[in-house]
Amino acid sequence: MKNLLLLTALAFMTTTLSQTVTAQTPKDPQDSQVNIKRLVSQLTLEEKASLLSGRDDWSTQSIERLAIPWIWLSDGPHGLRRAPQTNKPGYGDQLPATAYPTASALAASWDLDLIYQVGQSLGEESQAQDVNVLLGPGINIKRSVLGGRNFEFFSEDPVLSGELGAAYINGVQSQGVGTSLKHYAANNVETRRMYMNSGMDDRTLHEIYLTPFEIAVRKAQPWTIMASYNRIQGVYGTQSPYLLTDVLKKQWGYQGIVISDWFAVVDPVAAVKAGMHIEMPGLNTVNDNLIIDAVKSGELDEALIDRMVTDILTIVFKAKSLEKQGVELDVEKHHNHARRVAAESITLLKNQNNVLPVNPQKYQEVAIIGEFAVNPRFQGNGSSEVKPTRLDQFLELVKREYGEQINFSYAQGYQLSNDNDFSLIDEAKEVAVSADIALVFAGLPLHYESEGIDRTHIDMPASHNRLISEIAKVQKNTVAVLTNGSAVTMPWVNEVNGILETWLAGQAGAGGIADVIFGKVNPSGKLAETFPVKLEDTPAFFNFPGEQGEVLYGEQIFVGYRYYDKKKIEPLFPFGFGLSYTDFEYSELAFSATSITDKTGLDVTVKITNSGDVAGKEVVQLYVTDVHSSLQRPKKELKKFSKIALEPGQAKTVTFQLDSRDFSYYDAIRKMWIAESGEFVVSAASSSLDIRLSQSVMLQSTQQVPLAFDEYTFFKDYWNNRQTRELLKQLVPNWIKGFTPEGKSADDAEFQDFMVEHPFIKYPYITNGEISPTQVKELVKKSQGMTYTP
Numbered sequence: 004m005k006n007l008l009l010l011t012a013l014a015f016m017t018t019t020l021s022q023t024v025t026a027q028t029p030k031d032p033q034d035s036q037v038n039i040k041r042l043v044s045q046l047t048l049e050e051k052a053s054l055l056s057g058r059d060d061w062s063t064q065s066i067e068r069l070a071i072p073w074i075w076l077s078d079g080p081h082g083l084r085r086a087p088q089t090n091k092p093g094y095g096d097q098l099p100a101t102a103y104p105t106a107s108a109l110a111a112s113w114d115l116d117l118i119y120q121v122g123q124s125l126g127e128e129s130q131a132q133d134v135n136v137l138l139g140p141g142i143n144i145k146r147s148v149l150g151g152r153n154f155e156f157f158s159e160d161p162v163l164s165g166e167l168g169a170a171y172i173n174g175v176q177s178q179g180v181g182t183s184l185k186h187y188a189a190n191n192v193e194t195r196r197m198y199m200n201s202g203m204d205d206r207t208l209h210e211i212y213l214t215p216f217e218i219a220v221r222k223a224q225p226w227t228i229m230a231s232y233n234r235i236q237g238v239y240g241t242q243s244p245y246l247l248t249d250v251l252k253k254q255w256g257y258q259g260i261v262i263s264d265w266f267a268v269v270d271p272v273a274a275v276k277a278g279m280h281i282e283m284p285g286l287n288t289v290n291d292n293l294i295i296d297a298v299k300s301g302e303l304d305e306a307l308i309d310r311m312v313t314d315i316l317t318i319v320f321k322a323k324s325l326e327k328q329g330v331e332l333d334v335e336k337h338h339n340h341a342r343r344v345a346a347e348s349i350t351l352l353k354n355q356n357n358v359l360p361v362n363p364q365k366y367q368e369v370a371i372i373g374e375f376a377v378n379p380r381f382q383g384n385g386s387s388e389v390k391p392t393r394l395d396q397f398l399e400l401v402k403r404e405y406g407e408q409i410n411f412s413y414a415q416g417y418q419l420s421n422d423n424d425f426s427l428i429d430e431a432k433e434v435a436v437s438a439d440i441a442l443v444f445a446g447l448p449l450h451y452e453s454e455g456i457d458r459t460h461i462d463m464p465a466s467h468n469r470l471i472s473e474i475a476k477v478q479k480n481t482v483a484v485l486t487n488g489s490a491v492t493m494p495w496v497n498e499v500n501g502i503l504e505t506w507l508a509g510q511a512g513a514g515g516i517a518d519v520i521f522g523k524v525n526p527s528g529k530l531a532e533t534f535p536v537k538l539e540d541t542p543a544f545f546n547f548p549g550e551q552g553e554v555l556y557g558e559q560i561f562v563g564y565r566y567y568d569k570k571k572i573e574p575l576f577p578f579g580f581g582l583s584y585t586d587f588e589y590s591e592l593a594f595s596a597t598s599i600t601d602k603t604g605l606d607v608t609v610k611i612t613n614s615g616d617v618a619g620k621e622v623v624q625l626y627v628t629d630v631h632s633s634l635q636r637p638k639k640e641l642k643k644f645s646k647i648a649l650e651p652g653q654a655k656t657v658t659f660q661l662d663s664r665d666f667s668y669y670d671a672i673r674k675m676w677i678a679e680s681g682e683f684v685v686s687a688a689s690s691s692l693d694i695r696l697s698q699s700v701m702l703q704s705t706q707q708v709p710l711a712f713d714e715y716t717f718f719k720d721y722w723n724n725r726q727t728r729e730l731l732k733q734l735v736p737n738w739i740k741g742f743t744p745e746g747k748s749a750d751d752a753e754f755q756d757f758m759v760e761h762p763f764i765k766y767p768y769i770t771n772g773e774i775s776p777t778q779v780k781e782l783v784k785k786s787q788g789m790t791y792t793p
């Protein structure tokens with residue numbers, strides 16, 4: 004079908020329109036631009052306006068007269084949710100596709116190659132199902148543990164989120180399929196998501212919420228970016244000239260197109276002006292007409308429409324030219340791949356007395372308890388819901404794979420339909436007591452985590468918690484095997500010997516879980532989000548989900564581990580934490596220099612040795628601390644990471660390159676990243692609370708930073724700055740003299756604090772007219788253009 008349409012389109016373009024446009028999809032990008040330019044010049048205003056919204060639920064507009072084809076956009080992100088046709092919503096009737104582990108699981112792998120491969124596989128599936136753009140990845144920061152879509156997002160950390168996002172995008176796009184990086188920006192709450200204003204200061208916006216998008220855009224250039232529902236600093240994501248044009252296009256050099264989240268557009272004219280290309284979905288022409296009227300009335304410049312249409316056609320023709328024919332969905336291969344991915348993501352949180360792995364020499368009778376073992380929860384609720392090609396069940400799978408060596412018994416333990424029914428616990432205890440080990444499958448039922456709804460607490464159902472505690476009373480080898488998309492509390496943490504976080508592990512999750520439990524795969528997942536002891540400990544506790552349309556990002560840059568570090572709050576399990584069946588030693592932390600400038604950067608090497616007796620993988624994390632900063636900074640921030648595989652006894656040296664951005668903060672007044680001179684500590688760590696080696700480096704900045712003084716800058720700041728002090732000395736010598744001890748120079752003036760701690764504009768009054776309003780203006784004017792080295 005797809006091929007036929009494209010061929011018809013291309014034939015139509017080359018024959019019917021030969022006088023007007025050479026419409027083969029050209030190989031040379033320059034030719035392609037010329038052709039697109041010609042095409043745009045052929046379009047009527049009405050046709051151009053129609054291209055600024057979708058054709059229906061899942062496709063872009065086509066213009067048959069000019070053989071402009073449409074392309075297919077489809078959810079994502081961790082499996083394809085393709086509707087049978089572009090004009091069907093595709094909930095329930097979607098085509099089967101491989102359901103990979105969801106983003107929170109993928110992130111726990113910390114494995115860029117793995118995520119790239121997942122992207123490749125999703126790209127292949129998209130090609131097989133005629134989809135041109137996969138709507139993902141979702142890289143919004145997990146600001147609150149209550150966020151309803153946390154299972155769909157990667158991390159609380161901007162660098163980790165951005166790097167994983169870039170790997171995913173590069174993987175998908177390597178297959179000739181585009182992505183949609185979403186949801187731009189600061190879309191971290193589901194409550195009233197169509198209107199909620201994410202209220203925050205500029206520094207927080209840039210350092211925490213924009214950085215992941217910046218990394219993904221710069222490293223992967225997603226074909227599309229999805230503008231979010233919410234407002235950011237008072238402006239809708241779809242209507243923000245600052246975010247869509249100034250930051251995205253001008254600062255980061257974004258080359259693709261911006262599409263709206265579904266039904267996100269409020270004012271289509273404002274959206275186009277801001278830099279948004281396509282409103283999705285496109286169900287009628289109401290908004291097209293508003294755009295046409297705005298052009299006719301002169302409110303909207305048609306040249307802008309032409310530029311937007313040019314961008315759109317560039318992506319459309321690129322997508323069409325990269326379509327592959329005859330790609331088949333390889334169900335078996337992708338299912339097995341999804342199993343490997345699940346195993347790589349699983350995070351071992353506790354393994355007292357080496358209760359895991361299970362092997363037949365140690366345990367002959369294994370009790371499997373909990374309905375999730377037969378009725379797995381493998382994904383989250385909402386637009387990312389995939390219809391799996393298959394679905395493995397743990398109990399069935401382990402009986403098949405290990406049934407000859409091990410006896411398995413099973414008890415349901417709880418009912419997924421009733422959180423407070425404890426009637427199945429006694430039976431489960433009987434099963435557990437007669438076994439050598441009990442694996443208790445528990446976690447969050449489907450309705451606990453969903454797009455569109457935030458959580459109100461982070462507890463598992465009472466029946467699951469009670470079950471784990473009761474089993475632990477009768478079975479010393481109790482392992483909680485958790486299924487949940489985001490953080491939960493664990494009141495029984497000290498009662499069990501093992502805790503295995505399996506996330507929402509996708510359709511082949513059961514196999515991945517079995518591989519880890521039975522030791523075929525050594526667990527290597529690490530938390531990409533902090534697990535708190537209790538909700539009250541979390542950074543956004545007072546400001547989530549917001550009220551009266553406003554959510555205040557009151558914790559500012561102190562999100563996730565940045566907050567727990569600063570407040571010295573011990574989490575249940577820290578960011579970056581995850582155990583292995585082996586041990587890793589860190590040694591020989593070395594720097595390329597002891598002092599650097601912002602231009603030279605720093606190479607850091609560290610040696611990691613597998614000191615245990617099984618092969619394993621370690622995620623090495625590099626954190627940077629600014630020892631003295633003029634602004635508040637987190638105790639440390641993740642800047643680099645690397646996942647390495649090591650055989651027993653093997654050692655590898657990992658190299659990281661830090662550049663000035665890794666030492667910088669975002670200065671909201673000067674609107675720039677600043678790396679201040681001074682001491683920085685660089686630490687190699689196995690988790691955010693397990694720093695293995697640290698070393699200092701001195702940074703000497705060469706940046707020339709605008710002074711940015713104005714009439715509201717305090718007198719003290721003018722006085723403390725060498726250059727502006729000279730101006731003051733010239734401007735108001737007599738006033739300064741009044742504070743200078745006899746025989747001393749002006750530089751020795753002794754001002755009492757209350758004299759100098761005022762904005763400069765108040766000094767005509769404070770000096771009883773000695774400093775005049777004109778002199779205030781003069782000083783401000785003279786200080787403009789002055790710079791300093793931070």
Ligand code: BGC
Nearest residue numbers: 078079138185186264265386
């Ligand atoms: C979600 C997006 C999704 C889109 C299309 C929206 O409600 O926020 O993530 O891609 O629907 O289903």
